[in-house]
Amino acid sequence: MIKIKVAENGPILIEVNKAVLHSKGKAEELPKKIIALCRCGQSSNKPFCDGTHKSCGFTGELAEIEVE
Numbered sequence: 001m002i003k004i005k006v007a008e009n010g011p012i013l014i015e016v017n018k019a020v021l022h023s024k025g026k027a028e029e030l031p032k033k034i035i036a037l038c039r040c041g042q043s044s045n046k047p048f049c050d051g052t053h054k055s056c057g058f059t060g061e062l063a064e065i066e067v068e
């Protein structure tokens with residue numbers, strides 16, 4: 001099962017068993033089981049959240065999705 005949580009005023013959190021990032025011709029296994037993807041557009045570490053949403057005034061509603 002994959003759990004996706006869209007955090008209130010924050011990132012998209014994806015809980016997985018294993019994740020591989022494919023970027024710029026490389027594949028890298030991610031060490032974390034919960035991946036935080038930026039949705040405010042201000043992260044300096046895209047596609048990942050770096051916490052900047054807390055200081056840029058981003059607002060967004062909470063949502064949760066479970067995929068089986």
Ligand code: FES
Pocket residue numbers: 010011012037038039040041042043048049050051052053054
């Ligand atoms: S959502 Fe956290 S930096 Fe964009």
